[in-house]
Amino acid sequence: MAPFLDLVNLPDADLVALAQQGREAAYREILRRYERPVFSLIFRMVRDRETAEDLAQDSFIKVLNHIDRYRPEFKLSSWLFKIANNVAIDHLRKRHVDTISMDGSPHARTAAEIEATSIEIAAKQETALEEMENRELGSAIERAIAQLRPEYKACIMLRHVEGRSYEEIATTLDLPLGTVKTYIHRARHQLREALEPTRE
Amino acid sequence: MEHRHLLPDEFEDILDGDGGDHAPALREHLDTCAECKAELTRRSELSRELEHLPHLGPAPLFSYRVMSQVQVFEPWHVALRDSVRRLVPQTKAARWIAGVTAVMIATVMTMAGIWAALNTESAWLFAEVGVKRVRAGVLGSIKGALETVFGRDALNALEGTGVTGTLVAASIVVGVILVAAIGFRVVALASRRRRS
Numbered sequence: 001m002a003p004f005l006d007l008v009n010l011p012d013a014d015l016v017a018l019a020q021q022g023r024e025a026a027y028r029e030i031l032r033r034y035e036r037p038v039f040s041l042i043f044r045m046v047r048d049r050e051t052a053e054d055l056a057q058d059s060f061i062k063v064l065n066h067i068d069r070y071r072p073e074f075k076l077s078s079w080l081f082k083i084a085n086n087v088a089i090d091h092l093r094k095r096h097v098d099t100i101s102m103d104g105s106p107h108a109r110t111a112a113e114i115e116a117t118s119i120e121i122a123a124k125q126e127t128a129l130e131e132m133e134n135r136e137l138g139s140a141i142e143r144a145i146a147q148l149r150p151e152y153k154a155c156i157m158l159r160h161v162e163g164r165s166y167e168e169i170a171t172t173l174d175l176p177l178g179t180v181k182t183y184i185h186r187a188r189h190q191l192r193e194a195l196e197p198t199r200e
Numbered sequence: 201m202e203h204r205h206l207l208p209d210e211f212e213d214i215l216d217g218d219g220g221d222h223a224p225a226l227r228e229h230l231d232t233c234a235e236c237k238a239e240l241t242r243r244s245e246l247s248r249e250l251e252h253l254p255h256l257g258p259a260p261l262f263s264y265r266v267m268s269q270v271q272v273f274e275p276w277h278v279a280l281r282d283s284v285r286r287l288v289p290q291t292k293a294a295r296w297i298a299g300v301t302a303v304m305i306a307t308v309m310t311m312a313g314i315w316a317a318l319n320t321e322s323a324w325l326f327a328e329v330g331v332k333r334v335r336a337g338v339l340g341s342i343k344g345a346l347e348t349v350f351g352r353d354a355l356n357a358l359e360g361t362g363v364t365g366t367l368v369a370a371s372i373v374v375g376v377i378l379v380a381a382i383g384f385r386v387v388a389l390a391s392r393r394r395r396s
Contacts (some may be wrong), residue, residue, distance in 0.1 A: 021275025024267075031263045036255040043256050053258050058267050064270040141249050160250035166216070185212045192246055 012076040019067045027064055034077065035060070038084045041157050044142070045150055047089040056089055059084040078172040081162070085154045085173055092150050144194035151175075152187035159184050204229075206236050211243050 007015065007029040015033075018026035038059055043052035043054060057060045062083050070079065154173060166184070170177045206214070210226055213328040230236050288296050347355050358369055 006291055021278045024272045027270060027272060028263065028267065031266055035262060036257050039258045039262070040254075054263060056258060057269075061269050062268045064266070068273070086357045124294070141253065156250065160247065161253050161255070163251075185209060187211065187300070188246060189208070191250075192243070195246070 013072055014073075016067060016070050016076055019064070022072070030064065030076070031060060034080050037077070037162060038080055040161065041081060041154065042084055042088045044145055044157055045093060045153050047146055051091065056084065059087050074171075075168070078168060081158060082172045089150055135140045140195055140198045141191070144191045147194055148187050148190060150153070152183050152190070155180055155183040156187040156191075205233065206230070211240055214240060215243055215247055219348070
């Protein structure tokens with residue numbers, strides 16, 4: 001019976017089967033197992049702790065509320081990362097549309113026009129949350145990752161932090177295998193270039 | 201093997217433990233070429249650094265927030281199975297005792313069933329006597345209760361009205377109980393609303 005099962009050592013497929021039987025403990029174990037990997041992926045993509053928590057929460061709610069639709073031939077982690085990546089990319093696209101340049105209109109031609117269209121933000125002290133984010137994502141490599149395109153970030157995180165194969169990444173992100181390979185090679189190249197000055 | 205330096209993609213393939221059919225030749229070249237070896241070391245540093253990136257954790261109440269919005273759906277057959285399992289004793293000894301008791305009861309019931317089937321007349325007689333006794337017992341209890349609550353005179357009056365009168369009186373009593381229960385519920389709800 002479920003309460004006596006050692007859920008911590010249970011494979012993902014068995015855990016999902018228990019969740020499909022309505023075992024709340026199995027839901028909690030899925031959450032415990034993947035909250036950090038999913039949150040890390042999203043946090044490194046959006047670089048804002050609060051937003052990352054909201055997006056990770058959305059991802060888990062989507063997965064857990066539709067656990068009955070899970071197909072065993074697909075890895076649970078791949079399904080989770082796929083949804084997390086989609087949620088993060090959607091957010092970034094939406095944010096990109098909503099973003100107003102603080103450096104003035106791109107159509108401005110003269111210094112006066114640039115000044116007239118620029119937005120000034122009052123200097124403010126770093127909040128506790130920002131301080132924590134800086135501590136977490138402030139290292140040279142994290143700053144270099146921040147400069148990557150979101151697609152590159154997802155690929156490089158899945159490859160190196162999660163240890164996924166190229167094939168798994170291709171399935172997870174719905175990309176051709178060759179594209180995944182290209183993204184990872186380009187991402188590594190960009191990271192090496194960005195980190196070069198810090199190594200000298 | 202041609203003695204040329206490795207191409208960027210070939211370095212990446214070697215780092216990924218790939219390289220296809222060319223892998224042995226590429227490794228052979230790496231063993232002899234200090235320049236390519238140094239480049240591979242430089243590239244592998246990044247991979248090592250990336251692999252050591254930590255998993256970052258959400259706030260402590262994250263899982264609670266998620267679970268509060270997740271609907272755990274338990275299929276009916278699982279709920280039924282669980283209910284049955286809850287009735288089974290936990291310890292082995294208790295399960296044995298329950299099993300032996302169940303077997304004994306089943307045996308007695310089966311024997312009684314067989315005896316009743318073989319002795320139909322006696323079974324009917326026993327059944328009739330049993331029903332009469334139960335009926336007399338139940339009626340006696342009800343009469344006793346009514347006499348205690350309403351008095352002897354009320355009971356006599358009720359007996360005088362026959363079955364119809366008894367049914368009407370019973371309906372009135374049930375109605376009063378229902379009205380009282382609904383009234384108490386309304387009062388309780390109003391009181392709770394006031395408190396919140």
